[in-house]
Amino acid sequence: MKSKYKIYCTDCIEGAQKHLSDNSIDLIITDPPYGISGDLLHKHYHRKESNVISGYVEIKQSDYFDFSVQWIKEAERVLRPGGSIYILSGYSNLVDILNALRQTNLEEINHLIWKYNFGVYTSKKYVSSHYHILYYEKPGGKRTFNTFSRIDSDEKNSTGGSLNYLDREDVWIINREYKPGKIKNKNELPLELLIKLIQYSSNENEVVCDFFLGGFSTAKAAIGLNRKMTGFEINKNSFNHHYPELKKIMPGYLLNSIKTGKNNQPKNQGKPWDSREIVKLGERFKELYSVHKNKKKSIEILQKEFSRGYFSILNKIDEFQKR
Numbered sequence: 296m297k298s299k300y301k302i303y304c305t306d307c308i309e310g311a312q313k314h315l316s317d318n319s320i321d322l323i324i325t326d327p328p329y330g331i332s333g334d335l336l337h338k339h340y341h342r343k344e345s346n347v348i349s350g351y352v353e354i355k356q357s358d359y360f361d362f363s364v365q366w367i368k369e370a371e372r373v374l375r376p377g378g379s380i381y382i383l384s385g386y387s388n389l390v391d392i393l394n395a396l397r398q399t400n401l402e403e404i405n406h407l408i409w410k411y412n413f414g415v416y417t418s419k420k421y422v423s424s425h426y427h428i429l430y431y432e433k434p435g436g437k438r439t440f441n442t443f444s445r446i447d448s449d450e451k452n453s454t455g456g457s458l459n460y461l462d463r464e465d466v467w468i469i470n471r472e473y474k475p476g477k478i479k480n481k482n483e484l485p486l487e488l489l490i491k492l493i494q495y496s497s498n499e500n501e502v503v504c505d506f507f508l509g510g511f512s513t514a515k516a517a518i519g520l521n522r523k524m525t526g527f528e529i530n531k532n533s534f535n536h537h538y539p540e541l542k543k544i545m546p547g548y549l550l551n552s553i554k555t556g557k558n559n560q561p562k563n564q565g566k567p568w569d570s571r572e573i574v575k576l577g578e579r580f581k582e583l584y585s586v587h588k589n590k591k592k593s594i595e596i597l598q599k600e601f602s603r604g605y606f607s608i609l610n611k612i613d614e615f616q617k618r
């Protein structure tokens with residue numbers, strides 16, 4: 296793709312068949328319609344509907360599974376081997392999406408939970424305030440997962456916990472954006488969430504795709520992070536409103552304002568341990584522990600000396616001690 300984006304106002308299944316070649320996409324992030332009559336969503340959300348763009352296209356619940364199979368198979372075809380796909384889903388038709396994924400060769404990596412504010416109000420049951428983010432990959436290639444793209448391995452919170460580890464836990468608490476008085480799409484995803492997915496699972500100039508662009512939030516985040524963007528939105532009103540906005544986005548403008556790590560993966564992380572190295576580690580741990588009398592502190596020193604991750608060292612110390 297030569298330009299920064301190619302976006303189409305069309306049905307995503309037909310659009311992908313016509314415009315996207317096999318194995319051409321590095322990352323898909325998409326939030327399909329929910330199959331719960333989108334026109335009734337305002338009954339749940341407390342907001343002024345006149346600011347919401349009309350024409351949102353829903354899928355009938357009875358068609359939801361077949362529709363999901365069709366678009367997910369297209370997504371699988373266009374994704375490169377090793378490429379990642381994140382599908383956002385509420386609870387109502389999650390089962391159809393999971394079953395549709397099982398009709399493909401895509402492999403599950405994580406099932407994330409996104410907890411947001413402004414949950415759907417209910418009075419006689421619990422308030423629903425989470426989404427599912429299904430993270431899958433197309434097998435057969437190298438996965439892009441930039442472990443230290445956001446937070447370095449040695450950054451700690453006030454109680455000494457690893458910030459990198461916390462950032463990669465599978466429950467994310469991210470607020471929805473409140474845009475009073477602004478024209479918007481029905482269910483826009485927050486920029487913070489999209490930035491996180493894009494940072495971990497793609498590199499600059501790679502191609503990101505969204506099959507259901509809605510308010511073009513994925514497109515805006517991807518271009519802002521200097522990725523290339525393609526995707527589809529069937530609603531002409533939404534397309535006509537948001538497409539011209541893309542021109543105003545300076546590619547890469549977000550890169551200077553977001554927190555990044557140095558991508559400083561320890562040199563030996565992921566390499567197999569040989570038995571001599573395990574003995575050396577065990578003996579060195581004994582020395583350090585006798586000085587510091589603190590296991591965590593000793594392991595932190597060993598992390599630097601052995602250029603490996605904290606838990607890898609912890610496991611090998613256990614292994615050494617059981618010998």
Ligand SMILES: C[S@@+](CC[C@H](N)C(=O)[O-])C[C@H]1O[C@@H](n2cnc3c(N)ncnc32)[C@H](O)[C@@H]1O
Nearest residue numbers: 306307326351352483484507509510512529530
């Ligand atoms: C949940 S919204 C996406 C919201 C989007 N992630 C955002 O942040 O604004 C789903 C969108 O898919 C669109 N849509 C429904 N069926 C479609 C289809 N077959 N092809 C392309 N877009 C479709 C709807 O009009 C709606 O805008």
